[in-house]
Amino acid sequence: MSRLAKRVITIPPTVEISLSSQKVLVRGPAGKNELLLHPEIEVIREAEKIWVKSPNLALTGTFNSLIYNLIWGVDKGYRMSLEVKGVGYKVSLRNGELELSVGKSHLDYVSIPCELQVELKSNRIIITGSDKQRVFEFANHIRVLRPPSIYKKNKGIYFLGEEKNLKLRSGKTLRK
Template sequence: MSRIGKKSIFIPHEINTTINNNCIVISGPKGKLSYNIPSLIRVDLNNDNRSINIYAINSTKKSKELHGLSRTLIYNMVIGVTQGFNKTLEIQGVGYRCNLDQRKLILNVGYSHSVLINPPKNISIIVNNNFINVSGIDKELVGQVAATIRSTRQPEPYKGKGIKYKNEVVKRKVGKAGK
């Protein structure tokens, strides 16, 4: 069985958890998230709804794979509705800039046109100088929106221009040597 899947998940007091027909719903101060539990996994609430235990029904390879995955997804839901998730991106390059028009992110990153990114309604984007902060309660969605923004102009290794994550290290290369 999965080592991660064996760990129980502690539920803080400000969170409400319900399980109905293989669907777990977790609601907290930041919002509400739900997850459809696979048929090979069983989820139990313990100690007056203050902890969650996840069990694999049988020992097939598929159930072992889903055991740790289900525990991690439910744990991320608990963290999301209490604290939320955020990713910070940094824009580097001469003339590269971004701004926000209502909810749409407008990126001017060296193309002949500006790139428009319209985030989902659960995601908020804040622009501060050359930093873009993507935040929300769903970890997967926050990461996907940040990856979409980064993919518009990935950092290149020669000059380091492009959009990168805040703590990302771009391995620099040496250009051609002139003779």
Template sequence: MSRIGRQLINIENDIKLVYQNNQLEVNGPKGRLTLSIHPQVILTITTSEVKVSLVKKAETTALQGLYRTLIQNAVKGVKDGWTKTLELVGVGYRAQTTGRELTLSLGFSHPVIIKEAEGISFTVAENKITVIGCDKYMVGEIAAKIRKLKPPEPYKGKGIRYQGEHIRKKIGKAAKAVGGSGGAK
């Protein structure tokens, strides 16, 4: 049995939950999220907490922990929001926001333009891009798409990386020794 799934989810006063037809709608100050709930999962909602339980225990125990975590992430997202910060490392790599677009100069022959998805916003400060939203999945997905445009290369570490990400560097090409064998004869 899932230990995480047995824990109760605390609900604050400013968050409203509506559950009907296997759809859970979570409303809060930062936005609104809708989750589809598996038919084997039973939700018991009170004014201050949510309990996740199952119809059949044996076959679906993994669903209890999964849905408890998904609901917890939705509640935290509509209350506080989720953020993911990316760093631009390299000479000439720049980012700026114009309206609802993020424009990146990454050394290509053209600027890369990324439009904000619904519920997602970007902030740029110096060489850092912050992706902000109430849906944890969408924030991570868009941050991964931005990182994929110019992933950090292993020799100098230039590119786009997550804040705090450690890039394992490789050793560069070794210089040939003067007068060693294998040279021109």
């Protein structure tokens, strides 16, 4: 049996949860989110605790984690940082869009979703929001514009701390 399926989720005092048969609505200091439930899922609430029941254990563990992420997101929020590294690589914020100059012949424009906040600090992009999936999806969307180079360090868009884990490849060599 999945250990996540057995996990009981405690609700912080700053978070409000309303349950119905089809969805879970969560409100907190960082925003509000909702989750549509699978027909086989039953969410049970007793005082300040929630748990998920279903005959399908895989669904139980999945929805347990999704509800936990919703509660964490509206209580504390999620944050993702990206670093833009490279000669001449620049990022600026204009009219609700990120303007990226990352070594192409043109500028890349990325519109910021209304539920996310983006902050720029020199070469660092900080994305915050209450929905984990949207924060990480948006961060990856930006990173795909110029992924880290596998041949040379300090070139591309990195997740914060990712540079340490990358393995560089050697370039081609001439045969004689």
